[in-house]
Amino acid sequence: MLRECRRVLVPGGKIAVLTIAVPAGLADDDAAMALELGPSRVGAPDTLANMMHEAGFRGVEEVNETPRFREVIIRSLARLRALETELRTGEGADGFEAEWGKKSRLLEGVDRGLLVRTLVVAEAP
Amino acid sequence: MTERDGGTVRDFEEKYLRLRSEAARSVREAAMGSDVPNGYTGIEQADHIAERLRLSSEDILLDLGSGRGWPGGRIAQRTGCRVVSTDLPLVALGPARRHWDDALGVGRMLTVCADGRLLPFRDRAVHAVTHADVLC
DSSP states (O other): OHHHHHHHEEEEEEEEEEEEEOOTTOOHHHHHHHHHHSOTTOOOSSOHHHHHHHTTOEEEEEEEOHHHHHHHHHHHHHHHHHTHHHHHHHHOHHHHHHHHHHHHHHHHHHHTTSOEEEEEEEEOO | OOHHHHHHHHHHHHHHHSSOSHHHHHHHHHHHSSSSOSSSOOHHHHHHHHHHHTOOTTOEEEEETOTTTTTHHHHHHHHOOEEEEEESOHHHHHHHHHHHHHHHOTTSEEEEEOOTTSOOSOTTOEEEEEEESSOO
16 A cells, blocks of 8 residues: 555655554563554554555654544543443444443553554655 | 455444444544544644645645545645545545535545555656555
8 A cells, every 4th residue: 555655646745644553572462462452453564664664755754643642532531431321322332332442442552552653754756 | 355355344334334423423523623533633633744744735635544534634624735535435435525525615625435555546646645544
């Protein structure tokens, strides 16, 4: 997909990719836990920045967006809790529990240092 | 498209069909500043990306895996660029087109049902690309 992005970009055109990832260098147990806590497609084979380099992009810059991501999750959980009754009615009990569980697992992953959110910006040659 | 890909598309279709109540919209508004996003990219972050891409009204942005047209629609709103939104679930692309035609004006957003691994565009066709939470 990144090679396709490079193909369709004009020279000097920029790409910005946001992703939730498992940090490199985790112990096996921690990496396995990160996969359980993160979104279903969180297990990338390499870091996004490395994949950008391999796809031929230059000027690859990585920005840690984890604090902002954490704030979004916390605001979301607070609102979910505040509107729990309405959500259980409107989305069903299973729908509420699924959403609450997903966000709670993400927050746990971030707070344990097992999940990071990264913005990678790069330029097509 | 492989069987696994088809499963992924169905998962996303179900995702876009869930959380449509007023209460769910309120949760998105509180967390991200808008009820349009489906992922974790709020208005603040979309505006940050818009600044980084430095687009003008002459430019075309390709937003991959855009769902309901986010963050590409917001970036177009901020910069004046045109945006091509691509994704596979039609249940997301249809509402995206209707919402952003109203918000941006008809013709500023083109929605295309496409797989990011085989883009139906010529070489050097766009000035910037975004994708949020596609690779995870």
